[in-house]
Amino acid sequence: MLKIRDLSKRFKRRVIFENVNLDLKRGNIYGFVGANGSGKSVFFKTICGFLRPEKGSILIDDMEIGKNIDFLPELGVLIEKPGFIEEYNQLDNLRYLARINNKIGEKEIKDSLEAVGLDIANKDKVKNFSLGMRQRLAIAQAIMEGQKIIILDEPFNGLDKEGVEQIKTLIKGLKAPDRLILLTSHIPGDIEELSDCIFEFSDGNILPV
Amino acid sequence: MKVRILGRIVLKKFIRNLVISIALFILLDYIYVYFAGIDLKSSTGLILWQGGDERTIPTISSVLLKLLNISVIFLAIGKNVEKLKKDVTLNILSRFGSYKGFVFLYFLAVLLQGVFLLVISHITYFCFTGIESLSVKACIDYFTLDCLGLIGVIVVFIIFDNVLMIDNSFLYVIFVYVLNTVVPKPVLIAFSTAKYIELRERIGWWGIFSIIMIIDAILITFFCCLISKRRVNVC
Numbered sequence: 001m002l003k004i005r006d007l008s009k010r011f012k013r014r015v016i017f018e019n020v021n022l023d024l025k026r027g028n029i030y031g032f033v034g035a036n037g038s039g040k041s042v043f044f045k046t047i048c049g050f051l052r053p054e055k056g057s058i059l060i061d062d063m064e065i066g067k068n069i070d071f072l073p074e075l076g077v078l079i080e081k082p083g084f085i086e087e088y089n090q091l092d093n094l095r096y097l098a099r100i101n102n103k104i105g106e107k108e109i110k111d112s113l114e115a116v117g118l119d120i121a122n123k124d125k126v127k128n129f130s131l132g133m134r135q136r137l138a139i140a141q142a143i144m145e146g147q148k149i150i151i152l153d154e155p156f157n158g159l160d161k162e163g164v165e166q167i168k169t170l171i172k173g174l175k176a177p178d179r180l181i182l183l184t185s186h187i188p189g190d191i192e193e194l195s196d197c198i199f200e201f202s203d204g205n206i207l208p209v
Numbered sequence: 210m211k212v213r214i215l216g217r218i219v220l221k222k223f224i225r226n227l228v229i230s231i232a233l234f235i236l237l238d239y240i241y242v243y244f245a246g247i248d249l250k251s252s253t254g255l256i257l258w259q260g261g262d263e264r265t266i267p268t269i270s271s272v273l274l275k276l277l278n279i280s281v282i283f284l285a286i287g288k289n290v291e292k293l294k295k296d297v298t299l300n301i302l303s304r305f306g307s308y309k310g311f312v313f314l315y316f317l318a319v320l321l322q323g324v325f326l327l328v329i330s331h332i333t334y335f336c337f338t339g340i341e342s343l344s345v346k347a348c349i350d351y352f353t354l355d356c357l358g359l360i361g362v363i364v365v366f367i368i369f370d371n372v373l374m375i376d377n378s379f380l381y382v383i384f385v386y387v388l389n390t391v392v393p394k395p396v397l398i399a400f401s402t403a404k405y406i407e408l409r410e411r412i413g414w415w416g417i418f419s420i421i422m423i424i425d426a427i428l429i430t431f432f433c434c435l436i437s438k439r440r441v442n443v444c
Contacts, residue, residue, distance in 0.1 A: 070308040100304040
């Protein structure tokens with residue numbers, strides 16, 4: 001269970017969100033909708049532990065982020081623009097990331113590429129990838145190690161209609177009792193069918209829809 | 210393993226900037242040597258700004274050359290920090306597990322990059338002008354202080370960029386260098402060669418060395434406190 005208690009974040013004088021309280025259970029997919037610039041990405045970075053909140057706490061399985069652990073464990077993220085080493089091809093990029101924890105091998109890497117609809121034979125450098133291909137690659141890195149907490153910020157950005165359907169099917173397939181999945185979109189229709197519960201960002205508050 | 214992977218990623222990102230930086234050092238030195246009237250491989254070519262040779266009188270062109278070289282170093286560092294922050298940091302952070310470990314290694318890589326570029330900038334200059342055996346000690350003395358000063362300035366730059374979140378913070382660092390070149394009493398961590406010679410006359414090399422070391426120690430300790438309080442943003 002991911003518990004968020006009285007969480008607040010501001011940049012200088014601008015309040016991004018204030019006194020957010022949420023209980024997010026494993027086994028569910030939670031959708032977050034809000035206009036561009038409403039603070040979705042900052043919220044996700046904060047709950048991951050990448051940004052320090054002004055106030056409040058984030059607990060995962062009773063361990064507090066920033067005290068007991070630095071970041072959410074077993075985390076797969078896609079937040080904002082997908083970033084990679086531009087001069088490497090897709091496979092080498094994923095190999096590098098996989099080597100950090102050394103938990104998976106070549107098969108899992110290739111499986112994740114196939115799962116997001118990328119051609120594993122493609123040896124092009126990532127700098128030559130379209131936005132849609134980068135997006136797929138970013139999703140692949142977020143799921144390739146069987147991560148138990150998956151956070152996908154605007155996962156359908158840059159994807160064509162077929163790609164959106166493919167990724168939706170993939171996300172549905174990722175749903176598991178021990179896995180927590182958080183999604184965002186500025187278009188509510190995109191994530192409605194996937195989510196067990198939807199929250200909306202509005203004027204610094206995050207409220208159930 | 211994590212350290213090695215992070216090191217490789219930083220290196221991969223750094224290589225292109227390194228090549229461009231060296232090309233810029235060469236271009237700047239070429240312009241300086243051939244258009245500012247430096248006699249090659251002679252005592253008058255003894256490299257005021259890099260070698261700290263007091264026989265040469267500082268000119269506006271030598272001061273400009275130093276400032277431009279420092280600007281190239283900070284542009285390269287800044288570009289690399291920005292690129293890493295925007296590109297791969299989140300993917301790495303989510304796997305790294307340790308905030309302090311990551312931030313420490315990340316900025317150690319930035320510091321090493323800056324020092325490495327400074328070494329290259331000195332070597333490039335000597336490749337153009339040549340060096341007399343009698344001047345080697347003067348060159349090493351100046352390089353040592355230049356290097357220690359740069360480390361302090363890079364820490365200030367990182368604090369501006371990643372703690373105070375000031376946009377284009379390298380411009381402020383360059384401003385300090387420029388200011389330091391013209392103010393009567395220089396700030397020790399970012400002085401030009403002209404000020405170095407002036408200070409050496411007043412307090413001696415060991416005097417400057419001790420003060421810079423103290424300033425660097427204070428800055429690094431302060432930065433470590435910021436890391437321990439998770440005040441350093443990396444994404």
